[in-house]
Amino acid sequence: MTNNVASVTSVPQPIAPTIPAVxxxxxxxxxxxxxxxxxxxxxxxxxxxxxxxxxRVTGEVIRQLPREEVEKLASDPTYRGGKIVDTTV
Incomplete structure (x- = not known):
């Protein structure tokens, strides 16, 4: 009887990706x-x-929202929303 088994060359195993440590x-x-x-x-x-x-220690205002400049605009009776920059020439 004849040997019908094919020969297989060795196949290198794929390298598993390394997972970085957390x-x-x-x-x-x-x-x-x-x-x-x-x-x-x-x-x-x-x-x-x-x-x-x-x-709490110094009593200083660290951050204010809205900023003081915006509050001044809101209290200005001549200010109209969207009129900060004069685009008329």
Whole structure:
């Protein structure tokens, strides 16, 4: 009887992709910094509000939304929305 088995050359195995190790972020202690600041919300009339982030230690306003410049525009009786830049020549 004849041998009907084909010969097979060795096939290299595919290289499995390496998965990078997960880098753990360093733990942060945000509570120390977060307790230093205070959020205040003030009514500005006409269903508008001013949001301020204050430093509890110094009393300084860290951030205000909307900015003071915008509030000045809103209180200016000559200001009309969309008229910040004069495009007429």
């Amino acid at each position: 880098v753990q972020p360093e733990p942060r202690n945000d509570n120390v910094d977060a307790s230093r600041y205070r959020l205040t919300i003030e009514a500005a009339g006409n269903n508008r509000f001013i949001y301020k982030v204050l430093d």
